[in-house]
Structures are given as C-alpha cells and as structure tokens.
C-alpha cells in the first residue's frame with residue numbers, strides 16, 4: 338500500500354505530553370537491534386504531520402543493521418568533511434540564541450566531566466556524531482531542492498513526530514545536522530538523486546541508560562521570553 342495513503346492511526350499509547358518531556362537527544366545508544374518493521378510503522382505515522390498544501394516534502398532514507406555496518410565502513414573511505422550546502426547556524430548569532438547554544442555545550446561537557454580547556458576531550462565527544470553515537474539505525478532526511486523554508490519547516494514537523502514516536506516505541510533519537518557536513522558521502526551511499534538535498538540524519542536505537550551523557554536535561558527559556566499574549 339502507498340504509505341502516503343495509510344489511514345490515520347489511533348492515538349492510544351503514551352500520553353502525548355509525557356512523550357514530549359521524555360524525548361531528548363540521546364548521545365549514547367546500546368547495540369540492540371531495531372526492526373525495519375518498527376521503523377516503517379514510525380515513518381507511516383510520522384507522515385501524518387501537517388504540511389502546507391499537503392505537499393509532504395520529506396524524503397527519507399533508512400539505514401539499519403547490515404546497511405548501517407556497511408555505511409560505517411563506507412564513511413571510513415570518504416573525506417571527513419564536504420563543502421557544506423547550508424549554514425547550520427547564522428554567522429554572528431545574536432542573543433539570546435548565542436547564549437542558549439553556548440549553555441547547551443557547557444552543560445553537555447560538564448555532564449561528561451570534560452573541562453572547558455580540554456579541547457581534545459571536546460573534539461572526541463563531538464566526533465561521536467560520526468558513529469551515530471553507537472546507534473544500530475538512522476534515517477536521513479532530505480528535501481527537494483525546489484522547496485523553500487516553508488517546506489523545510491514541514492520537514493521539521495515530520496521530524497518531531499518521528500522523534501516522539503520513537504519514545505512511544507521505547508526508543509531514543511538524536512537529530513544530527515552534523516551529517517550536513519558529510520552530505521556527499523551520505524548521498525552517494527543512500528543513492529539520493531541530485532534534486533534532493535540532505536537536511537539531517539537522525540540516530541535511532543535503544544537508549545544506554547547508564548551513559549552519563551544521557552543524563553543531560555537541556556534547558557528551555559520561560560514562556561514569557563519567547564511568546565507574547567497580545
């Protein structure tokens with residue numbers, strides 16, 4: 338059946354708000370397998386995301402188990418960095434965004450006991466991105482190059498659905514813009530056509546509950562700092 342035609346799924350699982358608070362960026366996974374059928378169901382459900390004009394601009398490539406092993410080997414043979422296709426952050430990020438970003442980094446390295454001056458320790462932790470933080474599976478999210486920021490935002494809604502559905506399935510995720518710096522290698526491996534552009538990867542697997550990095554609870558600004566009742 339065409340997955341875009343699948344009927345809406347009844348929401349009978351974990352309370353939505355619980356899943357929202359439970360979702361976090363997991364930066365250490367166990368090597369326990371995830372089945373293709375679970376991922377396929379999550380993708381079907383995630384595609385219930387709203388999109389302007391219902392264009393459904395997301396294009397997803399799944400790497401799991403054996404293909405993840407092949408991808409890891411493949412990446413070792415490729416350049417560590419490709420010419421980026423988009424800027425992850427605007428240059429000269431202003432406040433309060435700059436501080437938010439800085440604090441996340443500081444909090445993460447503090448959780449890991451990596452000191453500010455330990456540049457090598459920080460580089461090593463960052464390099465775990467390249468191993469999908471040990472996950473057995475990942476998805477890569479692409480969008481057609483003809484699309485603009487409205488459709489990129491639609492892809493973001495798909496992504497949030499996917500990450501919440503992972504929680505509902507007892508799994509964890511880490512969205513990874515990191516892969517945008519290796520987009521050529523990823524694109525060659527997954528076989529995405531020229532007209533599709535890589536936004537990000539999402540590492541997917543079982544959470545290693547014993548890993549200190551997974552105890553990080555990222556902060557949020559209070560509502561009056563980002564919303565105004567007019």
Ligand SMILES: Cc1cc2nc3c(=O)[nH]c(=O)nc-3n(C[C@H](O)[C@H](O)[C@H](O)COP(=O)(O)O)c2cc1C
Nearest residue numbers: 360361362364441466511512513514515516537555
């Ligand atoms: C689109 C997107 C890309 C991201 N890319 C990365 C990444 O490359 N590496 C990483 O460790 N975290 C990445 N993150 C995770 C963010 O740092 C994280 O969502 C943020 O700090 C809030 O923490 P939380 O997800 O635990 O709530 C990404 C998140 C999003 C939404």
